[in-house]
Ligand SMILES: Nc1ncnc2c1ncn2[C@@H]1O[C@H](COP(=O)(O)OP(=O)(O)OP(=O)(O)O)[C@@H](O)[C@H]1O
């Protein structure tokens with residue numbers, strides 16, 4: 001479904017951020033991306049979204065290679081960023097329609113997708129206000145709603161729980177799980193291990209610009225707490241890069 005192969009990237013010359021990073025996501029799979037602050041999770045997600053130029057490596061979603069079929073590729077993916085400052089002058093309604101227009105989603109279909117989500121997150125009363133007046137959590141809810149307008153085959157979320165209230169976290173977890181009913185996949189970055197334990201089929205742990213370890217949970221419950229596994233992986237320099245328990 002998603003295949004990331006030999007991805008390398010740097011922002012500043014001579015300071016590599018990603019170094020031959022490779023991983024895959026299967027159809028209907030929920031994958032958590034973990035790793036210390038600054039390891040390159042957001043950078044990896046932005047590259048997968050086509051928001052940063054690929055320097056080396058290839059990214060393929062379904063049969064579309066991002067570099068060669070960017071339009072078809074970007075139509076079937078969507079993203080919740082870790083900040084929402086770009087569209088601050090739009091009202092919530094304008095923002096939702098702007099995103100739907102970008103994905104060329106007809107009016108009837110955008111309503112079918114948006115209305116149940118607006119009701120679930122209880123944000124209708126905020127949608128007439130400019131985004132800049134809304135709290136972080138409310139903006140996050142609107143960003144989550146907008147990112148489902150194209151019913152993405154791969155839904156990518158960057159630290160999606162940040163700033164959400166307890167009820168919204170439960171709703172988001174339910175939505176993430178329900179994506180797999182129609183064999184859609186989800187990739188999210190997080191520092192919250194509980195979120196991985198309760199949602200993920202697999203986690204991928206990044207270190208030194210590449211994948212340190214991938215661990216599959218599905219049909220294979222963990223016998224020791226994820227917190228312990230995570231710190232052992234992060235602190236074990238002897239582990240080979242790209243190693244996997246699969
Ligand atoms: N626009 C930029 N210009 C230069 N360096 C950048 C830029 N954006 C990020 N970096 C650097 O790239 C590295 C990876 O950053 P990134 O945001 O991908 O990390 P992250 O794993 O998402 O961290 P966090 O857990 O804090 O969100 C960091 O060293 C960061 O300082």
Ligand SMILES: [Mg+2]
Nearest residue numbers: 041042082158
């Ligand atoms: Mg980040």
